[in-house]
Amino acid sequence: MRGFDEVDHYDTLEIRPDATADEVERAYRLLIATWADDSLATYSMFGEEEAGAMRDRIETAYRVLADPELRRRYDAAQLSGAEQDSGAAIAVEEPVVLAPLAEASLAKPLAEARREVPTFDRMDDVEEADDGTEVAWDGARLRRARLMRGVEVEDVATATKISPAYLRFLEEERFDDLPAVVYVRGFVAAYARYLGLDAAQVSRSYGARFEEHRRAKPPRGRLLGHR
């Protein structure tokens, strides 16, 4: 196995030990896409067999970490250092390939050290204004937040049951094509929640923008909310 210093399931999924269930899910989906056959990112570096082996590893890690009970037992086993104690149910990984490398390079326990590594993975961190004030959410910012998470409009539509057309109108700020403000706030909140954003803040901010537009330019002769 080529894994360099993969010492546990968290490394395999490239997440921190305190990752939420959501983060586990996201990491898994991203990795499965990355290590798929014909993946743009891997085909030139890894043969089919190697990519397949990596996928197996990812699947195993995911099976354990996505299940709260298995994860709890796995964590406990890691902590106590009793690797085999967890039994077959946890599907303990093959012996660590490169633990010595990790030990040589990290004086502290790996988990602790990993927490300190500055990371840019949370690409949405820049959405927070630098001075701590709330950022204003407009369509472009919503779209950026979506793209940063590698999510297509169709994914949002499937998850939120909002039509892709409305989602696009939200992003393009085609306010005249959108229904009444109460619906728009609901759409935005659902959209933001799906992206892992602060739903209340995003819908308040976007809603204010929308209402301002409606005040300036009320829609003519159309029943709000019905198309």
Place this chain on the structure above:
Amino acid sequence: MRHEADPRSRPGTRPDATASSGPHLLAVGGGKGGVGKTLLTANIAAALAQAGRRVVAIDTDLEGANLHTVLGVPAPRASLADFVAKRESDLRKLVVDTPIPGLRLIAGTQGHLGAPQPRSFRRVALLSELRKLPADHVLVDLGAGTHPSVMDYFLVGQDGILVLTPEPTSVENAYSFLRAAFYRRLRLAMTSESARALVHQAMDQGNQRGIRTPLDLLREIRTIAPEEGERFAAAVQGFRPRIVVNAARTAEDVRLGFAVKSVCKKYFGIEADYVGYVNHDEAVTQAIRQRRPVVVSHPHSDAAVYLTRIARKLMDAGRRARGSRPAPRPHGAHGYARRPLA
């Protein structure tokens, strides 16, 4: 003035650069030509200048220099070529102004057609000259390919930015580039001739010893010298390329950065950072025609927003790197300039 731009800095101190540590060096590479290295260099430099930093951008692509054009500077007479040809030994004398306040340039124009790349000793001189430039940030625009001089410029920076586009050719070349940088860095980290020789062998992908991956190489090095194995591990840990995906059109393109990061981790064992992407944007094309960085000509375009964001992250990274470093290292992240290497 600059202090006002950064409220977090203590009064009277420059947050990123001190006299002893020199400017924050950022190199922009990516292997393939046409992926946007010059675009990234020009715009990150301009964005940093807009944020109130003193920036020097330097075009090391002596065979295809056009950073000056993107920055709106007519082909300057003074150029890095003068330094390479030893007509000038003080890099500071080759700096010219650009139309963007706070941003200055060392152009790569007028290179010697027969021998455009500096020889290794001249490169070492150049690398130490870079640290004397009076700037907070020095952006180094690299040429295409994996010539040793390109790798040297890439490795000398505290931040090496790897630019790629969502195309197989670009991704393949980005990996070749990364591989070359990785092995060159390792070779420098090894102290014994035998370990260096092993790294050199591993660089030949068809080598007879069956060293195919960094892991194979580490095993081999361990067997000849365990302490070199530790140096190996430290060198791997300290290598943190920054990934930028340029010309992204879809969410899948955006994901590519994370995927490449995963490959870095699982193949090389290195922690790369995905610092952001730049979407495909008509404003970029228009900006190039106007010979201005898009962050200046179209500051509200999507591309400009993304580029500014990348610049801000790199600025923070530079600050953090310095903050966490125990003592200033006048010779770069890994004592590079002291050691000439053919």
